[in-house]
Amino acid sequence: MFFKFFKNISLICFILCSCSNRDTSNMASAQDFILASYKINEGKKEILQMQGLDVDNLSADLLENSSDVIEETDILNIEVYHPKRVDLINSIKSISKENGFAVLDGKIFFPDLGYFEVANLSLKEAKEKIQKRFQDEIKDIEIFISFKEKKPKKVEVAGIVTSEVFIDSKTRIFDILIKVKLPSNANLFKSYILRDNAFLSVDFYKLLKEGDMSQNIYVKNGDKIYIAESSSSKVYVLGEVCRQGYIEIPDGKISLKEAIAKVGGILYTADKSLIQVFRANVQDPKIYHLNWKYITELPNSCLNLIEGDIVYVSSTIISDWNKFITQILPTISLVDSAYRGFKNMGIIIDGG
Incomplete structure (x- = not known):
């Protein structure tokens, strides 16, 4: 509770101090927003990279x-064929039928021939190894091997x-x-x-x-x-809209037009030329300044919002910071990711 209170006070202090000395390095245009949207359209990896995460391509x-390999505790079914050695055929068939050839310490045991190391071999590799060993003793023998029970x-x-x-x-x-x-x-x-x-x-x-x-x-x-x-993923739409609040975005993105529609649209009191998107939860935080007239002419694919974005629809240029604080604090104070992002932008200073 104290931490949330401290964060709120920190935000208020910064905003009040920044009214007269505002850093413009994070300000961005509609064109910048569109370019970022193209990047977002490329998928999850690109979004995570925007957020500063080191993400490799899928190998x-x-x-x-x-292919399946033979592992400890696997049980193998082995059969042999030989034109004359019926006794050997029946002996091995009997073992396979009753218990199978269990892999213990990476090996299986054959009567008269001893142990065979088969761990981490494919069935084909194991067959070739066993057959070669048999053929040193018995010519014209054929080995057939399969899994009886697999780990x-x-x-x-x-x-x-x-x-x-x-x-x-x-x-x-x-x-x-x-x-x-x-x-x-x-x-x-x-x-x-x-x-x-x-x-x-x-x-x-x-x-x-x-x-x-x-x-x-x-x-x-x-x-x-x-x-x-x-x-677990949200964007926030605040200011002069019908229902201020958050929108869940399970797909990782949502278009700005769709987000505004989900909160009931823009109020008549809004200045539609003063729509701002605070993108704080990324490595290079930005505040995008957008005009609704320009937005309506663009396809949704050019207007992507991502997790943690805050859309603020103004009635005027944000000069009434008390009103802005009253509207935005109850929402962003609930979300640590948004808080961290605003801190990165310099909109929150907490002494840490």
């Missing part, structure tokens, strides 16, 4: 199917959906999302995959809404998939 290897593999799903999903080498992220019945209110932008504690920049929006199969990576044992709730 092409993530889209390559890796179970799974991924964990957390967030608004909680589940464990068993997978195989052919399972992709799209398959997982279908199995867990992804809710319609899931925040696709904030959802992510962790593999070995590393973030994979899979764009769930591109995959599910645009059908971009370059995002449909294979999942691996131990992957953690987090499905965020819709309320």
Whole structure:
């Protein structure tokens, strides 16, 4: 409670001090807003980079199917064929039928031939290794090998959906999302995959809404998939509009026109030439100055808002800072990301 109060006081102090000495380095035009919107249209990775995060491209290897390999505790089914050694055929068939060939300490055991190291080999590699060893003793023998029981593999799903999903080498992220019945209110932008504690920049929006199969990576044992709730990303529309407040943006972006429509539109008391977008939750914070007449002539794809943006529709040039403070503080004080962004812009000074 004290921290929120302190943040509010800090914001008030800065705004009052900045009325007469305002830094213009963060001011930006409509053209700048359009250029930023084009960048936003490129997807999640670009938005995260705008926010100052170091995000790598998805490796092409993530889209390559890796064949199952033999692992500890797997049980193999092995059969042999030889034109004369019926005794050997029946002996190995009996072992496979009863218990199978269990992988212990990375090895399987054959009567008379001893142990074979098979850990981390594909079935094809294991077959070739075993067959070569047999052929040193018995000519014209043929080996057939398959999994009788495979060590179970799974991924964990957390967030608004909680589940464990068993997978195989052919399972992709799209398959997982279908199995867990992804809710319609899931925040696709904030959802992510962790593999070995590393973030994979899979764009769930591109995959599910645009059908971009370059995002449909294979999942691996131990992957953690987090499905965020819709309320974890918001933009704020304040000032001379019908219903001031926040709008959830589960897709990571929303057009300025759509955002204003969602709050009931602009009041007749507004000066439509004085629309400002505070973009604070990025590495290079900006305040965009826009004119509604200009906005209405542009397509939505040129007018993107992202998480943490604050749209302020003025009745006049912001000279009545007390009114501005009264309107904006109750909203931004609830959101740490917006607070941090305003601090980055110099709109909040807290002595830290």
